[in-house]
Amino acid sequence: MFHDGNYMVGMHGFWWLFWLLLMIGVWFFSRRGTSGWRGDRPRETAHEVLSRRLAGGEITPQQYEERRALLDRDAPKKH
Template sequence: MPGLFYDGGYMMGMHGLGWLVLLVLLAGVFIFGRSRYADREDDRRETPHEVLRRRLARGEITVAEYEERKALLDRDSGRSA
């Protein structure tokens, strides 16, 4: 009964093609996972000055409020206007 348990290596674990399929599947998952996060533009946090400019552009604050808050940010951060 040697053919029952050992069939010339054919039934020994995963076949060569099975390993290839598994490898391709894992590579696809890895590449898809990385590309999903690479496309995000909002990964970078906005600075307080960028938030202030965006709020002014949207009309959420007036020019006077913008200048007042910018002066406070510049003073606190040690920036020169």
């Protein structure tokens, strides 16, 4: 009837696995934070990307100035 005294081994193991997976899930999603999967690093602004591309040699200073002027033109006005 009790299978040699091991009648609760299966269910006991299930609950250990359940709580372990639940704790791992809570830890995993709490690590995401509010800034997404990238961790605590904030997202780059368009101006920062443009500056990084100029510093990396991807664009010329003339292209940088043209694109910065476009970004500044389209930016909302601060009062």
